[in-house]
Amino acid sequence: MHSAAWKWWVCSALLLATFLNYMDRQALAVTLPELKRDYALHEQRIGLVEGCFGFAFAAGSILFGLLADRVGPRRLYPVVLLGWSAAGIATGFAGDATLTNLLERPGDEEGAGTFRWLVLCRIALGLFEAGHWPCALITARRILSAADRPLGNGLLQSGASLGAIIVPIYVQVVEHFGFDWRYVFWSVGLMGLAWVPFWLILIRRGDLQNREEEPALGQNPTLNYYDNTGFWRRVFVLGMIVACLTISWQFLRAWLALFLEDFHGYTKLDTRLVVSGYFIAADVGCLLVGVLVKLLIARGRTVHGARVVAFAVFTMLTLTAAAVPFLGSGPDMIAGLMIAAAGILGLHPLYYSLSQELPARRMGTFSGLLAAGGWVVSSVFQILIGERIKETQSYDIGLIIAGIAPVFGLLALLLVWRPVPSPLAAKVTV
Numbered sequence: 001m002h003s004a005a006w007k008w009w010v011c012s013a014l015l016l017a018t019f020l021n022y023m024d025r026q027a028l029a030v031t032l033p034e035l036k037r038d039y040a041l042h043e044q045r046i047g048l049v050e051g052c053f054g055f056a057f058a059a060g061s062i063l064f065g066l067l068a069d070r071v072g073p074r075r076l077y078p079v080v081l082l083g084w085s086a087a088g089i090a091t092g093f094a095g096d097a098t099l100t101n102l103l104e105r106p107g108d109e110e111g112a113g114t115f116r117w118l119v120l121c122r123i124a125l126g127l128f129e130a131g132h133w134p135c136a137l138i139t140a141r142r143i144l145s146a147a148d149r150p151l152g153n154g155l156l157q158s159g160a161s162l163g164a165i166i167v168p169i170y171v172q173v174v175e176h177f178g179f180d181w182r183y184v185f186w187s188v189g190l191m192g193l194a195w196v197p198f199w200l201i202l203i204r205r206g207d208l209q210n211r212e213e214e215p216a217l218g219q220n221p222t223l224n225y226y227d228n229t230g231f232w233r234r235v236f237v238l239g240m241i242v243a244c245l246t247i248s249w250q251f252l253r254a255w256l257a258l259f260l261e262d263f264h265g266y267t268k269l270d271t272r273l274v275v276s277g278y279f280i281a282a283d284v285g286c287l288l289v290g291v292l293v294k295l296l297i298a299r300g301r302t303v304h305g306a307r308v309v310a311f312a313v314f315t316m317l318t319l320t321a322a323a324v325p326f327l328g329s330g331p332d333m334i335a336g337l338m339i340a341a342a343g344i345l346g347l348h349p350l351y352y353s354l355s356q357e358l359p360a361r362r363m364g365t366f367s368g369l370l371a372a373g374g375w376v377v378s379s380v381f382q383i384l385i386g387e388r389i390k391e392t393q394s395y396d397i398g399l400i401i402a403g404i405a406p407v408f409g410l411l412a413l414l415l416v417w418r419p420v421p422s423p424l425a426a427k428v429t430v
């Protein structure tokens with residue numbers, strides 16, 4: 001038997017894993033201005049790097065979603081942590097001519113070897129990082145009661161923005177002490193390796209067994225997912241939402257530093273401060289959405305009704321991104337970015353809450369398939385927008401699409417989703 005505090009130690013481990021996941025992912029975005037200058041990484045190449053990362057993430061979502069249902073998070077989680085940490089460490093060798101020259105051919109454009117090395121590293125990173133989410137969501141569902149899931153989900157998602165907040169500050173500190181961008185990737189990767197023994201000590205055999213009792217298929221309309229129209233309507237809505245959120249979130253996550261430094265002429269330090277501020281605002285939005293839903297429920301709204309209202313509110317906040325191109329380069333633009341950040345990340349816990357209505361026995365599989373679809377759409381968008389930015393030297397269309405995209409998710413939620421009263425529906429949390 002574990003103490004009452006054990007489940008919160010596990011939630012802390014999930015937060016730390018998300019934190020490391022985003023530090024590895026965001027390290028490239030923060031160091032891109034330097035890499036772009038030193039290794040001829042123009043916008044089209046950057047779009048391809050991000051697109052390949054996303055396609056690999058999509059493949060990993062399906063693969064590790066299936067594996068998470070089959071072997072469980074206890075054994076699978078260390079594998080994905082080791083995989084993405086190794087990929088992060090390998091990224092630090094992108095400037096090693098001995099390695100990157102092996103990937104070049106006569107007549108190649110300048111920096112081709114470094115570009116190809118980054119593509120390979122980002123493919124490996126995306127593949128293994130995708131395994132984090134089915135492992136984390138299944139773990140949270142199995143150790144937490146319905147009453148505890150709001151806080152648990154909030155801790156899990158907060159790790160993403162905390163990791164992204166720390167990276168710019170960490171890069172600045174690394175440079176202050178005379179190290180270059182390579183050290184960032186090496187050191188963050190080593191932190192990931194250190195997480196594995198912590199997990200293995202914390203989680204013992206049998207701790208994460210699925211103890212939820214679900215009615216048999218056919219006895220509950222939310223579980224009869226082979227022939228129930230309501231289920232497939234919900235899958236369609238979840239697919240729309242995750243695709244829209246991934247487009248919005250991943251565009252600004254990947255391009256924000258270049259947008260500020262190259263397009264608006266911000267200094268390296270100012271860029272990193274704004275990027276950290278952006279993710280602080282995102283974290284605030286992530287936590288506030290849960291508070292808003294609880295207040296709405298306390299005022300008499302149903303759980304689903306409160307989620308819909310919150311989704312509408314945070315979609316309106318995200319729309320601010322579409323106004324950023326028209327706000328100049330000063331405080332108004334920065335304020336617009338911060339509001340959009342709170343809106344975009346605040347929508348994610350609502351998506352998780354909706355996805356928790358899927359059958360527990362297939363949660364990894366279905367959540368992986370949904371994530372894969374979102375990442376494929378986002379990856380195509382990243383490749384196309386990279387070409388567009390290179391051609392026009394403008395980020396306007398990307399910002400406008402990032403701001404508007406969640407509106408389509410909201411429309412799908414309003415018009416297609418049909419909540420079905422059931423024992424599981426009563427358990428839904430935010």
